[in-house]
Amino acid sequence: MFKLIAAFVLLVSTVSAAPVRIKDLADFDGVRGNDLIGYGLVVGLDGSGDSLRNAPYTEEILAGILERLGVNVGDQELRSKNVAAVVVTAELPPFARSGSRLDINVAAIGDAKSLLGGTLVLTPLKAADGNVYAVAQGSVIAGGTAAGGEAARVVEGVPTTVSIPVGARVEREVDFELGEIENIRIALHNSDFTTATQVEAAVNRALNRQVATALDSGTVQVDFRALGDINPAHVLGRIENLEIQPDSRARVVIDHKSGTIVIGERVRISRVAVSQGNLTLRVHEAPEVSQPNPFAAGETVVVPRSFAEIREEPGIGFAELPSEASLTDVIAGLNALGVGPRDMIDVLKSIHAAGALHAELIVQ
Structure with a gap:
């Protein structure tokens, strides 16, 4: 199970480093269904x-x-x-x-x-x-x-x-004339100042003039007036196929319902020691029935009887994660504890509560 999780996370980190087209990262404002x-x-x-x-x-x-x-x-x-x-x-x-x-x-x-x-x-x-x-x-x-x-x-x-x-x-068309607009905004799916700046630079470099401006972390505006008499459809077709390397915040996403954990490539953990153990409390009922003799005056009574058992699984001790551990170190350190997916969720939440997990923790 853990080998599969580690392989999946490493695959995500490898793909995210590859160039991505702007059309897969953003939408053009007004061009929507x-x-x-x-x-x-x-x-x-x-x-x-x-x-x-x-x-x-x-x-x-x-x-x-x-x-x-x-x-x-x-x-x-x-x-x-x-x-x-x-x-x-x-x-x-x-x-x-x-x-x-x-x-x-x-x-x-x-x-x-x-x-x-x-x-x-x-x-x-x-x-x-x-x-x-x-x-x-x-x-x-x-x-x-x-x-x-x-x-x-x-x-x-x-x-x-x-x-x-x-x-x-x-039967009826939506009134929107692309050829009459003076500028258009590129709306990023995930707001990020670094990504917006990269989009701005890529557009200006491709068109060889300063026509794109990053307005905020999620919006880049392209001024068509600076391009002269050029068909906007041709410009947008060229812009959407430009490739950049998007950036994003370090995130750890936990899905409690399915036990899925996804760790981004930029996740870092400060030096911390982790110990994980299971404590099981089991309570079962074994009621007894008290019945009087046939000729004795009395009533049949159910006597409750409970048994409680506390059992602690063998501990694994402490596993130490080095300072500023990388993604590979995080996976290897958690796998060293030998915990299941549900317990791994609790471990990650505890590391975050201790202030050692330098990433945004998203629990779904």
């Missing part, structure tokens, strides 16, 4: 849809669709179990034009058992401004299955969450 959402209906299910008595909104939207198609349902009660109310989500990519196709996700919001084999009815998709930007429709693709009887039910995957590849068509 927009989230879309809609409320619709999936029909054609094999009896696995919503119970209309428990989901009145499904009956309401079904009646609305039928009335728009010229079918007057009036006050009739619909009792079909072949329909399900769903929420449809999608992302409108930057510069999407009318007629472009989008992938969509569909999720049931009622008590439907499965959306397998259903068809999504025409559903408008709106953005945060309330305008309709796309329309979705098509046969759903379910990745899970469900089967059941009167006493048992088996579900594999999530059959109530499905997708429709290219299931939506763009």
Whole structure:
């Protein structure tokens, strides 16, 4: 286990030292997608849809669709179990034009058992401004299955969450003219002054003029006015393929749920001695029943009886980590203790509490 962890950390440190493209480190301000959402209906299910008595909104939207198609349902009660109310989500990519196709996700919001084999009815998709930007429709693709009887039910995957590849068509474009902007900002995914300065230097060096300025640790602004009459798309295409060596803070990330530990290459530990041991407290119950003789007056009583045992695992003693230990020294020192992943988490937290771990400790 520890050899695998050490190999993974060393692999991360090796890759992080290689040049990385700016397009993998940052986004261009304004060049982004927009989230879309809609409320619709999936029909054609094999009896696995919503119970209309428990989901009145499904009956309401079904009646609305039928009335728009010229079918007057009036006050009739619909009792079909072949329909399900769903929420449809999608992302409108930057510069999407009318007629472009989008992938969509569909999720049931009622008590439907499965959306397998259903068809999504025409559903408008709106953005945060309330305008309709796309329309979705098509046969759903379910990745899970469900089967059941009167006493048992088996579900594999999530059959109530499905997708429709290219299931939506763009009907409205987002107003954004790239050719009319005077400057654009490069937003780093991880804010760092050293990385921002490297991006600034790389852009100015590639364009052979001072057009990029680091505004803060996460933003670099590029002035297109200093470039003259040049197509901004060509400039951004050249900038995003520039390579730099990004810098970052020393971090130790701990995931308690899975027992995963990731240690960055810049982590250092001051000289410290660590000892780890396990103390086990075990308590078990063995109640006894006291019952009187057949002709004696009395009641049957349960007498509680508890046994406690304290056991300490054999200690390993102290393991000393040298001053300003490197990543390799940290892994080797922790492995020398022979502790498991859960105990290693406690050791790292204790070293950090002692002030000897020179890194940002992130516990998830």
